[in-house]
Amino acid sequence: MRELKKLLQSEIEHAKESKTYKYETPLDSAQGGEVRVGIQPTVMLAANNYLGLADHPQVKRAALKALEQYGNGMASVRFICGTQPLHLELEKAIAEFIGTEDSILFSSCFAANVAFFQAITNESLGYGEWQDVLYSDQLNHASIIDGQRLCRRQNTVKRIYNHRDVGELEQMLAEDAEKPYRVRMIVTDGVFSMEGDMAPLDSLVELAKRYDALLFIDDCHGHGVVGTNGRGAAEACGVLGQVDVITGTLGKALSGSVGGFIGGSRLMVEYLRQKARPYTFSNSIPPAVAAAALASIQLLQRDTWPVEQLRENTDYFRKRVEQLGFATIPGDHPIVPVMLGEASVAMDMSTRLLQHGVYVKGLWYPVVPPGEARLRAQVSAAHTREQLDRALEAFEVVGRELGAI
Numbered sequence: 001m002r003e004l005k006k007l008l009q010s011e012i013e014h015a016k017e018s019k020t021y022k023y024e025t026p027l028d029s030a031q032g033g034e035v036r037v038g039i040q041p042t043v044m045l046a047a048n049n050y051l052g053l054a055d056h057p058q059v060k061r062a063a064l065k066a067l068e069q070y071g072n073g074m075a076s077v078r079f080i081c082g083t084q085p086l087h088l089e090l091e092k093a094i095a096e097f098i099g100t101e102d103s104i105l106f107s108s109c110f111a112a113n114v115a116f117f118q119a120i121t122n123e124s125l126g127y128g129e130w131q132d133v134l135y136s137d138q139l140n141h142a143s144i145i146d147g148q149r150l151c152r153r154q155n156t157v158k159r160i161y162n163h164r165d166v167g168e169l170e171q172m173l174a175e176d177a178e179k180p181y182r183v184r185m186i187v188t189d190g191v192f193s194m195e196g197d198m199a200p201l202d203s204l205v206e207l208a209k210r211y212d213a214l215l216f217i218d219d220c221h222g223h224g225v226v227g228t229n230g231r232g233a234a235e236a237c238g239v240l241g242q243v244d245v246i247t248g249t250l251g252k253a254l255s256g257s258v259g260g261f262i263g264g265s266r267l268m269v270e271y272l273r274q275k276a277r278p279y280t281f282s283n284s285i286p287p288a289v290a291a292a293a294l295a296s297i298q299l300l301q302r303d304t305w306p307v308e309q310l311r312e313n314t315d316y317f318r319k320r321v322e323q324l325g326f327a328t329i330p331g332d333h334p335i336v337p338v339m340l341g342e343a344s345v346a347m348d349m350s351t352r353l354l355q356h357g358v359y360v361k362g363l364w365y366p367v368v369p370p371g372e373a374r375l376r377a378q379v380s381a382a383h384t385r386e387q388l389d390r391a392l393e394a395f396e397v398v399g400r401e402l403g404a405i
């Protein structure tokens with residue numbers, strides 16, 4: 001144990017020295033356009049609360065009602081005695097919203113991604129007699145990478161293509177076309193979390209059809225955010241209903257709490273209920289959480305106002321931040337990367353912005369490539385114009401102080 005203690009201490013020291021140690025700032029309020037850090041009112045530009053539903057009155061009412069009616073939780077996994085009508089209703093609503101036949105809930109999207117690949121490759125019969133192949137975008141989320149790590153090596157070939165590089169992917173698919181793989185899967189984030197850019201889903205749908213591959217997307221940053229009705233990257237790319245498997249979260253735009261899901265064909269979802277280990281061996285989300293998510297989706301189906309407000313706020317913030325002289329990565333996602341170059345500038349700027357009442361996350365190597373340190377500002381429908389202006393003013397003052405503009 002002495003060795004272990006030494007190891008842990010040296011890893012922590014190393015993280016602090018290399019400025020990768022993660023500090024957590026307690027918020028003394030609900031999540032929202034403005035939060036309190038201690039007593040300081042602070043404009044929040046770091047949450048995935050894209051539609052402001054984390055503290056929405058209608059959503060909270062639904063959660064309270066479900067808590068009263070259905071209790072705190074099920075104390076069981078789904079197939080033993082852990083299913084309520086709310087779980088079934090939510091799965092139906094999610095499927096309808098994201099454009100798949102059916103869906104299945106998980107305790108998080110991380111769990112959903114960890115569940116999916118092993119459920120297909122490891123849990124099916126005939127182990128050892130076949131190989132599946134996965135084609136994965138280089139910048140896919142950590143949970144996809146971990147999910148793929150659980151696939152048995154002898155049964156799974158993993159190929160990584162360059163970020164959004166359809167040409168390279170097609171070359172790989174063509175190279176492998178004659179090989180006797182059992183299942184071919186193209187795997188990508190719908191919207192990527194560091195840059196807010198989108199996978200070229202129209203091309204990927206076409207490639208998947210041509211090479212008889214399954215198309216899997218993780219659209220955590222897309223649902224509730226992109227597409228005319230906020231139905232995600234598939235809607236934005238004009239391929240709603242044509243993506244085979246879509247995973248997502250209830251922890252971002254769709255109520256900001258916790259929970260995840262996999263959408264797919266009825267057959268796929270039926271299979272996953274039998275074979276997905278984080279589903280069969282782990283409890284589902286509690287009723288209050290399910291009710292809040294359901295209320296969020298119903299709210300969007302009645303009225304796309306939050307999606308439109310988000311778009312308007314994003315356009316405003318992007319334009320103004322560029323007018324101040326900051327470089328951004330162009331796009332229309334509410335993730336607005338403000339490029340600063342040096343890690344030290346990004347660190348100083350996020351620290352000083354917090355002192356000025358603006359909460360925004362700095363990202364630097366190794367999270368992003370060296371020399372591409374940035375602030376990742378995230379706009380919400382919950383922001384008022386006054387809050388955005390206050391944030392922009394602070395960006396101007398601090399940016400000047402640090403010579404960034």
Ligand SMILES: *Cc1c(COP(=O)(O)O)cnc(C)c1O
Binds near residue numbers: 141143193248249259
């Ligand atoms: C946030 C995120 C996840 C994890 O979602 P949780 O529900 O919080 O586990 C997975 N994939 C992507 C792309 C994400 O952005």
